[in-house]
Amino acid sequence: QTQGVTDDEIVIGSVNDLSGIFAAVGVPATKGANVVFDRVNAAGGVHGRTIRFVVEDNGYQMPRAMQGYNKLLNRDKVFAMLQSLGTPMNLAGFKLLDPKGIPNVAPLTSSQKMLQEPVRNKFTSFSTYFDQARVGVNYLASEFGSQTVCTMYLPTDFGEEILEGSKAGAEEAGIGFGTETTHKPDETDFVGSLSKLRDEGCDIVTMALGVRQAITVVGTAKKMGLTDMKFLGTSASFLTVVAQVPGGVTDGFYAAASWLDLWARADQPAPAAFIEEYKAATGEDPVGFAMLGYSAAEMMVKALETAGPDLTHDSFIAAMETLDYNDELVGNHISFSPDDHQGADTVFVSVVENGAWKLVHEE
Amino acid sequence: MDNAQLLISGLANGCVYGLIALGFVLIYKATEAVNFAQGDLMMLGAFVTIGLTNAEYMGLPFWLALPISLGIMGVLGYLLDRLIIRRLFGESQTAVVILTIALGFVIRFVAGLIWGHEPQTLQNPLAGKEARFGGLVLGMEDVAVIVVTVLLTWGLYQFFSRTKLGLAMQGASQNQLAAYYMGIPVKRVQGFIWALAGVVAGIAGILFAAKGSVDPATGLLGIKAFAAAVIGGFGSLPGALAGGLIVGVIEPFASRYIAAGYSQIAPYALLLAVLIFRPNGLFSQVRVKKV
Amino acid sequence: MRIIFKTSYMQDIRPWKDRYQLSLYLILLGVVIAAPWWLDAFYLGELTNVLIWAIAGLGLMILTGHTGQVSLGHAAFLAFGCYANIILIEAGLPFLLAFPIAGILTGIAGVTVAIPALRLHGIYLAIFTMALSILMDDVIVLAEPITGGVAGKYIGGVEIFGFMVDRWATPVQFFWLVLAVAVLVTLGYINLLRAPLGRSFIAVRDSEVSAQAMGVDIAQTKMISFALSCAVTGWAGALMGMFSGAFNNETFSVLISIQLLMMIVIGGLGSIHGAFLGAVVIGFLPQFLSIAKEYVGAVFGGSTVAIPGLEFGIFGMILIAFILFEPMGMYGRWLKIRTWFELFPFYRKDMFKRQKSYLKTERLR
Amino acid sequence: MSDPILTIRNVESFYGPIMAIRGVSLDVHPGKIVSILGANGAGKTTLMKTVSGVMDPEKGKISFDGVEIQGAEPHKVVQKGVVHVPEGREVFPLLTVDENLSLGAYTSSDRGQIDHDRELVFSYFPILKERRTQEAGTLSGGQQQMLAIGRGLMANPKIMLLDEPSLGLSPLLVQEIFGILKRLNDEQNMTMMLVEQNANAALELAHHGYVMEVGRIVMDGPADELMQSEDIQNFYLGVQEEGARENRRWKRKKTWR
Amino acid sequence: MSLLEFKNVTLKFGGVTAVNDLSFSVEDGEVFAIVGPNGAGKSTVFNLISRFYEPIEGSIRYDGHNLLQVKPSGVAAFGVARTFQNIELFEHATVLQNLLVGRHRHRKTKLLSEVLFLPSARRQEIENREKVEEIIDFLDLQAYRDKMISGLPYGVRKVVEVARALATEPKLLLLDEPASGLSVEETTDMRWWIDDIRRQMGITVLMVEHDMALVSGVSDRVLAMADGAMLALGTPAQVQSHPAVVEAYLGKVS
Numbered sequence A: 001q002t003q004g005v006t007d008d009e010i011v012i013g014s015v016n017d018l019s020g021i022f023a024a025v026g027v028p029a030t031k032g033a034n035v036v037f038d039r040v041n042a043a044g045g046v047h048g049r050t051i052r053f054v055v056e057d058n059g060y061q062m063p064r065a066m067q068g069y070n071k072l073l074n075r076d077k078v079f080a081m082l083q084s085l086g087t088p089m090n091l092a093g094f095k096l097l098d099p100k101g102i103p104n105v106a107p108l109t110s111s112q113k114m115l116q117e118p119v120r121n122k123f124t125s126f127s128t129y130f131d132q133a134r135v136g137v138n139y140l141a142s143e144f145g146s147q148t149v150c151t152m153y154l155p156t157d158f159g160e161e162i163l164e165g166s167k168a169g170a171e172e173a174g175i176g177f178g179t180e181t182t183h184k185p186d187e188t189d190f191v192g193s194l195s196k197l198r199d200e201g202c203d204i205v206t207m208a209l210g211v212r213q214a215i216t217v218v219g220t221a222k223k224m225g226l227t228d229m230k231f232l233g234t235s236a237s238f239l240t241v242v243a244q245v246p247g248g249v250t251d252g253f254y255a256a257a258s259w260l261d262l263w264a265r266a267d268q269p270a271p272a273a274f275i276e277e278y279k280a281a282t283g284e285d286p287v288g289f290a291m292l293g294y295s296a297a298e299m300m301v302k303a304l305e306t307a308g309p310d311l312t313h314d315s316f317i318a319a320m321e322t323l324d325y326n327d328e329l330v331g332n333h334i335s336f337s338p339d340d341h342q343g344a345d346t347v348f349v350s351v352v353e354n355g356a357w358k359l360v361h362e363e
Numbered sequence B: 001m002d003n004a005q006l007l008i009s010g011l012a013n014g015c016v017y018g019l020i021a022l023g024f025v026l027i028y029k030a031t032e033a034v035n036f037a038q039g040d041l042m043m044l045g046a047f048v049t050i051g052l053t054n055a056e057y058m059g060l061p062f063w064l065a066l067p068i069s070l071g072i073m074g075v076l077g078y079l080l081d082r083l084i085i086r087r088l089f090g091e092s093q094t095a096v097v098i099l100t101i102a103l104g105f106v107i108r109f110v111a112g113l114i115w116g117h118e119p120q121t122l123q124n125p126l127a128g129k130e131a132r133f134g135g136l137v138l139g140m141e142d143v144a145v146i147v148v149t150v151l152l153t154w155g156l157y158q159f160f161s162r163t164k165l166g167l168a169m170q171g172a173s174q175n176q177l178a179a180y181y182m183g184i185p186v187k188r189v190q191g192f193i194w195a196l197a198g199v200v201a202g203i204a205g206i207l208f209a210a211k212g213s214v215d216p217a218t219g220l221l222g223i224k225a226f227a228a229a230v231i232g233g234f235g236s237l238p239g240a241l242a243g244g245l246i247v248g249v250i251e252p253f254a255s256r257y258i259a260a261g262y263s264q265i266a267p268y269a270l271l272l273a274v275l276i277f278r279p280n281g282l283f284s285q286v287r288v289k290k291v
Numbered sequence C: 001m002r003i004i005f006k007t008s009y010m011q012d013i014r015p016w017k018d019r020y021q022l023s024l025y026l027i028l029l030g031v032v033i034a035a036p037w038w039l040d041a042f043y044l045g046e047l048t049n050v051l052i053w054a055i056a057g058l059g060l061m062i063l064t065g066h067t068g069q070v071s072l073g074h075a076a077f078l079a080f081g082c083y084a085n086i087i088l089i090e091a092g093l094p095f096l097l098a099f100p101i102a103g104i105l106t107g108i109a110g111v112t113v114a115i116p117a118l119r120l121h122g123i124y125l126a127i128f129t130m131a132l133s134i135l136m137d138d139v140i141v142l143a144e145p146i147t148g149g150v151a152g153k154y155i156g157g158v159e160i161f162g163f164m165v166d167r168w169a170t171p172v173q174f175f176w177l178v179l180a181v182a183v184l185v186t187l188g189y190i191n192l193l194r195a196p197l198g199r200s201f202i203a204v205r206d207s208e209v210s211a212q213a214m215g216v217d218i219a220q221t222k223m224i225s226f227a228l229s230c231a232v233t234g235w236a237g238a239l240m241g242m243f244s245g246a247f248n249n250e251t252f253s254v255l256i257s258i259q260l261l262m263m264i265v266i267g268g269l270g271s272i273h274g275a276f277l278g279a280v281v282i283g284f285l286p287q288f289l290s291i292a293k294e295y296v297g298a299v300f301g302g303s304t305v306a307i308p309g310l311e312f313g314i315f316g317m318i319l320i321a322f323i324l325f326e327p328m329g330m331y332g333r334w335l336k337i338r339t340w341f342e343l344f345p346f347y348r349k350d351m352f353k354r355q356k357s358y359l360k361t362e363r364l365r
Numbered sequence D: 001m002s003d004p005i006l007t008i009r010n011v012e013s014f015y016g017p018i019m020a021i022r023g024v025s026l027d028v029h030p031g032k033i034v035s036i037l038g039a040n041g042a043g044k045t046t047l048m049k050t051v052s053g054v055m056d057p058e059k060g061k062i063s064f065d066g067v068e069i070q071g072a073e074p075h076k077v078v079q080k081g082v083v084h085v086p087e088g089r090e091v092f093p094l095l096t097v098d099e100n101l102s103l104g105a106y107t108s109s110d111r112g113q114i115d116h117d118r119e120l121v122f123s124y125f126p127i128l129k130e131r132r133t134q135e136a137g138t139l140s141g142g143q144q145q146m147l148a149i150g151r152g153l154m155a156n157p158k159i160m161l162l163d164e165p166s167l168g169l170s171p172l173l174v175q176e177i178f179g180i181l182k183r184l185n186d187e188q189n190m191t192m193m194l195v196e197q198n199a200n201a202a203l204e205l206a207h208h209g210y211v212m213e214v215g216r217i218v219m220d221g222p223a224d225e226l227m228q229s230e231d232i233q234n235f236y237l238g239v240q241e242e243g244a245r246e247n248r249r250w251k252r253k254k255t256w257r
Numbered sequence E: 001m002s003l004l005e006f007k008n009v010t011l012k013f014g015g016v017t018a019v020n021d022l023s024f025s026v027e028d029g030e031v032f033a034i035v036g037p038n039g040a041g042k043s044t045v046f047n048l049i050s051r052f053y054e055p056i057e058g059s060i061r062y063d064g065h066n067l068l069q070v071k072p073s074g075v076a077a078f079g080v081a082r083t084f085q086n087i088e089l090f091e092h093a094t095v096l097q098n099l100l101v102g103r104h105r106h107r108k109t110k111l112l113s114e115v116l117f118l119p120s121a122r123r124q125e126i127e128n129r130e131k132v133e134e135i136i137d138f139l140d141l142q143a144y145r146d147k148m149i150s151g152l153p154y155g156v157r158k159v160v161e162v163a164r165a166l167a168t169e170p171k172l173l174l175l176d177e178p179a180s181g182l183s184v185e186e187t188t189d190m191r192w193w194i195d196d197i198r199r200q201m202g203i204t205v206l207m208v209e210h211d212m213a214l215v216s217g218v219s220d221r222v223l224a225m226a227d228g229a230m231l232a233l234g235t236p237a238q239v240q241s242h243p244a245v246v247e248a249y250l251g252k253v254s
């Protein structure tokens, strides 16, 4: 019997941030996934097995994450991991998952490293930060004939990947990379950095900052009159609230992400159905990351169904590798194969217009 | 011109740090306790106001919500003291520090529970308005921050140095026993100062939320404000403002002129430097004990 | 009621009061050594984690609990020890050499920090060290060639006398390694406290003025305290690194510094027991809450997360309760319980009622 | 004789498990000075603290002016007119001399009275006037003691609890202090409870005396009677085998032990 | 050569001249008392010797050394110990630990031997303990050996301070108001102790005290100070009858 699978139960684990600086991501994602699992369980589960989704809070701290893994692996004996958050935490987790061959599915980070060797037990659902930045820069350059790309980033794994992606994008577009500025998560004033970028002649600025910071940067640039500077965020800034900041502060802000905004499509059938289901289950309005959690859980359920009643890591991985479907909710196409463990490769570039995200490019 | 712009927006930002730092200093000056939850109180103040005034919540008019939320924060500060902090009366300050850190956890949790974890902006009458001085731009919120901070610092300074109650608070912080011997109701005085700190946190929160946006993790800004208060010389109100301004001003200049990778270090490097040369901060409040 | 008659000076100099007490501690040690036989992999991992935190706590306790120098930046030294250890191992040193050297290097780093900080007291020192902890993150990024920057570093198992010691492959061996370090550090700490140096730490903590008058060199004492504290913390960091197997600049954040301080205060400042008791609370309580949640969930139906972040909120509330209940730390409470038993049946009902107490300013130095 | 203004009945106070006063009863009559003598650790300070409310008694009653005050918050006790000049000065070290005096008058709001009292204190202790802007923590030991007494006077109390007021003062000032206390008692009819090691001066000044030993009152009586008691003379007034070195180790047993 | 020598020492705090051109010397083996009105600068003299304050003028020599070149913690190494007027004990330690800190200047072991508690450390501890016990016996502190300082009455603390100073085995002992707060009986004890300290232990004593009975009982010479300067110097009897001293310090003795 494979660990985490009994006759009537499958245990799925997650080491997530429910109280730390990324709680804004982890909390809704977890809720979204729960909506799916609760529904599936209420309908009798998958092949007669209910799904138990155990989420450990890491507060975005490494020691807590390690404790989470210890509990999930040694106590709950999970079958697979879903939606684990934080690049360093995931990387540390691989040390334990890999020897046991436990699948790590759809981690909540778009780092390239999520598909490091051995790749067999790792599945990501989205394009990487690297690709997002690269495609975004490329698009903006061709659209506006911009000349110089610059990057504002937090000196972390996440930040550096976006920096690299921006440089690659600049190269592809045949334009120059100007300069970069580094920041701290608690920084609140960006006038200095923006004047530096202005003086360097940057007209595309990619950002790897916190959500709140991204909003401030765009607002400050407006105040300073830097109208021909185009700001580009990645999936990490691609939140509905960013578009909804009052006073049109974020109007004209671009984001390259691997999915489409939820509320901009609230009238389409799949998002509408999701919003309704989510509201019924939780009593609140979903946000973008709730949608991601939901769709990742759907993917998990699909794979479990495909794997059949005889559920082992091998059968699960084999099932994952056959998945190929359009995810109407998120808006992208998911397909895995034995040598492609990245579900969706599309990058969507959206821009804020009148308080909502509008899709402008897809690649 | 460029530098003038950096300076002025640095000042505005520094005032926010100064405002939070004022909250730290208030409590320290009156009780010698360090309230590590001050940043989280500020966050809470912002959310309370958002809850009262933003359209998706209660939607009260801003000028009505303002006094109500400051009142709520005041009561909250008082209750914190009354129900929790006061039980540690006379116990070591380290215990209070740890207590307030834990309190910060709880406040963050409660805020996340009520208002969610996504950043929110305060809908306010100043939003989007600008003030121009020659070629310099400053948001109206920034102007408001500067004015309010300076007035508040001045007012509190007067309160502590001019009034009997202010003097009693200073006395109570230096020697609780002696304060009691003088007939000062030390605990009640502390309750009052916590209420006041709550109000100041509320003001800081409102201005901060108007300037940018808040989420439950915003309270971590308190760490930087704490550093500002220490640079100023913990316990000095003008020092808190000065410390805040220094940190606020160094930031834009550092990111403008210092290479990436190093610029974000500047405020902390400055803190280290200040402390090495002035171990008790700029406006030192520490004395050598006479034996 | 046990009464101990003292007949020789050694009775005060020895770390234990009498044979009875010694045998209690030996039994405790024996039980812990045998943990792999009575604990499953999960709890063994948790126990290892608690011990690592306790070692870090011992490190901070030397500085904060016994020398009175509050540090809110010890995560920086955890990081230093962790990186030093792995870098030395990568350079080809055997673990048995790399590990001690990592601690010593961290100690040296501690002294380097201590020199500019010698004139700082109380919150000023706290914020100074906290700034160091915040900067450590950037330093690791900037020192990319040796630290691996944001990509971080990985450490697998290490070999000790031919045995493979690895957190996940051979958790039992790893546990014993951690236990051995914990025991050695504790013994060294006990020795220190009964020797002149340990007393000079306490002297500096309680009154710098009279410590000086007794011939204690304040600067030197603080420096030694920093050195010892950081060395021990460095070892804890090295073990923490091996425990997680992978780490980068974000691993040892300032939040961990704060938790370390919380740990020793809740455990009880100025006592070795406090470091261990605090480690149990900070190290295991979150996990306990997480497990408790399952049982609560089972009772009320539904296994999923009802309120995200609830554990952390409750964690905060429990810490508050701990402090309110016993501001002197758990060790203080433990002493009271022990006295109760020792005095039995001569205790009075409100013997441990808190008398009103009052504070005086700490702004006089 | 009038009813006592302060009565203490069977009071017991503890420091944790340690019983520091063990059932003390004592009366202070209005306008009288009561002096308490006792060796080190007898519990004199503890008794004073218990009266002024900074310590809670575990048992017993203390009433002042007919109101029970045991266990009351200390500031309430002060408001009733009980002022405690504590052992060990307890000045506000970072406040100036002037500010310290102002806080002494915290309970009163009569500006004229405060200014008058301040001048009175300055006339008693001219050095304080000279140093009115100096931070109290930098005063010499004796100067701080003067400040502590002066601060107590600022409150215009009904009863003053004085814990070793002459501690660390020069002989000249000790004489002056006792002169001042006598004048306050004579002119303003102020009631006092006085703890002093300088037993001679204390009994000279007091109307009534109590002797405390290990937490109990072991002897009491009118001051002049006590002065005549042989035990008191031996142990508190130092009237004994002058300089008899050999007798040093041989201590006379106290008869009440 | 004198043991301790002050030459034209001046110290000012802002506008206050705490010590004003003061010169005096303490001879080996004597008990030397300093008296003077409150604020005369007596404690300041002690603090100058302890090197807590830097004089703006003058020289302080001890046993042939220029004391002004020594750092505060080095003074004890010369064999100078002191007590404090306001009591500065290690509050959160026992009496025994306090006294053992006094032994610090005799520490011979190094860090490593202490952490491992090698036999050398053990021997040293036993030796320290023996010395400390002698002092405990001498000052009758047996009952308080394992008590925390924070729970001791004022009078006992005063004695513990003296004990801690003695534990350093000093050559020169500075006592700042050793008898203040002690009862008559205890003051008599203190008087004999000081006598024994000088006679049996051969320690020179420099003492500040307001209790004239004690001063005249034990001291060989007395220095009277006022406003930081010398008022009179001589035998207790001479000083006590000096008109300026009577005027400024003693008052009309009744």
Ligand SMILES: Nc1ncnc2c1ncn2[C@@H]1O[C@H](COP(=O)(O)OP(=O)(O)OP(=O)(O)O)[C@@H](O)[C@H]1O
Pocket (backbone or CB within 6 Å): D015, D016, D018, D019, D020, D038, D039, D040, D041, D042, D043, D044, D045, D046, D047, D087, E150, E151, E152, E153, E154, E155, E156, E181
């Ligand atoms: N904080 C404390 N904790 C524990 N015990 C204490 C504390 N303070 C005083 N005691 C004990 O209470 C008893 C009475 O002390 P108290 O200070 O009242 O004596 P006292 O008569 O004022 O002595 P002194 O003349 O020395 O001032 C003493 O035996 C002392 O050991």
Ligand SMILES: Nc1ncnc2c1ncn2[C@@H]1O[C@H](COP(=O)(O)OP(=O)(O)OP(=O)(O)O)[C@@H](O)[C@H]1O
Pocket (backbone or CB within 6 Å): B290, D138, D139, D140, D141, D142, D143, D168, E013, E014, E016, E017, E018, E036, E037, E038, E039, E040, E041, E042, E043, E044, E045, E085
């Ligand atoms: N740090 C300081 N700042 C300012 N003035 C000071 C300081 N220390 C001492 N003084 C002043 O110096 C003078 C001498 O003080 P010192 O303590 O030496 O007096 P003293 O002779 O010991 O008096 P006492 O008998 O009252 O203890 C006093 O007037 C005091 O106010």
Ligand SMILES: [Mg+2]
Pocket (backbone or CB within 6 Å): D044, D045, D046, D087, E153, E154
């Ligand atoms: Mg007393």
Ligand SMILES: [Mg+2]
Pocket (backbone or CB within 6 Å): D140, D141, D142, E042, E043, E044, E085
């Ligand atoms: Mg003096």
